[in-house]
Amino acid sequence: MAATPLAVLVPLAAAPAAAASAEPAPTAAADRSKVVVVGHRGAAGHRPEHTRGGYELAVAMGADWIEPDLVPTKDHVLVVRHENEISGTTDVSLRPEFAARRTTKVVDGRDVTGWFTEDFTLAELKTLRAVERLPAIRQRNTVYNGSYQVLTFQEVLDLAKRLSRRYGRQVGVFPETKHPTYFRSIGLPLEEPLIETVKRNGLDRPDSPVVVQSFEPSSLKRVAKELRVPLWQALGTSGRPYDLTAAGDPTTYADMMRPEGLAKIATYAQWIGPDKSSAIPVGPDGGWGAPTTLVSDAHKAGLKIGVYTFRSENQYLPLQLRRGQAPTDHGDALAEYRAHLDLGVDAFVTDYPDAAVLARAERGGAPRGPVQPRQFDNGLPEEGRE
Secondary structure, three states, rough: OOOOOOOOOOOOOOOOHHHHHHOOOOOOOOOOOOOOOEEEEOOOOOOOOOHHHHHHHHHHHOOEOOEEEEEEOOOOOOOOOOOOOOEOOHHHOOOOOHHOOEEEEEOOOOEEEEHHHHHHHHHHHHOOEEEEOOOOOOOOHHHHOOOHHHHHHHHHHHHHHHHHHHHOOOOOOOOOOOHHHHHHHHOOOOOHHHHHHHHHHHOOOOOEOOOOOEEEEHHHHHHHOOOOOOOEEEEEOOOOOOHHHOOOOOHHHHHEEEEEEHHHHHOOOEEEEEHHHHHHOOOOOOOOOOOOHHHHHHHHOOOEEEEEOOEEHHHOOOHHOOOOOOOEOOHHHHHHHHHHHHHHEEEEOOHHHHHHHHHHHOOOOOOOOOOHHHHHHHOOOOOOOO
16 A cells, blocks of 8 residues: 655644544444454564564464565565565665666566566575665664565465464464566466465465465466465455456456455455455545445455555544644554444454454454563564574
8 A cells, every 4th residue: 555645644633532423433342353463564563564573573462364475586486575676675775786686677567666576586685684664654663674584485384383383373374476467477477386385385275374365366266276275355446456457357446346346256265355445435635434335245245354454653544533743643543443343344454463453352352462562662582683
């Protein structure tokens, strides 16, 4: 989800007293103990994305699943980065030995300039270190710049196994295939190594702790032919999936969220994952509108629905929930979780798993892990430099 320019939200005028009347009207509180909390790229509000420390912290805070975005290396190993262009998530731009690899490519129809995972071997990527992707918003996270390596998909699966043993509960892994049409076009398809890795780890079953997601239906359908794991169709806020664009199919994300579109999704996936604004729209003034019927429509189609991405900073919250004067100040994020819980969503994808777990606990969902804020002040016992 694209960040809103900071200057747009200054000053913040909403007052706490006005927020309550402007929030969507809640239904009767229900036991929501089975709502899944997904640590979005780990605990991205607290640590740089897709790092060992972020994943460890997310699970310690009570996250049920951790999310790795998958992109390939030159030698066709799946690694975990937000995008294949890595200048914003690693220190590659500071490495003179890789300066000549800066280039411009067309990815999903857009010109992108930087350094790309597909131009590096795994051994080369392992020499890089992760950095905070949003330093202007999460300046405190920059203290961890340089602390973590780029992880492989296998390393995330191994980490989830260790964390499952540590906390005595199954930790799910929620991989996303990033730009699968693009990577297939350059001879580095994502689905085949993903399928092989899942099978090699004995995770190919309907109740698997691995749930595969993608914005591109064709990617999920390829996985569905080979694996029995649950699948999650991610949905954008505008436009259409790139694989459909490339194939000349005019179906848009909006079409996919209509009842007939949801019925088609249900033939190959068990979940949909829309932006939270598709469940509770945000108007031109930044304030909440009336909830849509998407949650109930998904359930009628036999689909579960998980919404993304929950963040606590004012600039990511509806107008009624912003607090303080700075876009980077934290607003009333718990109210946003409550509103979506009351709508009946089945999962939260969140940068702040601790807040999501607390909101879920209010609806009868006991915390699934040690959720004691003071525990996180100095990081986890096993968190450290790699």
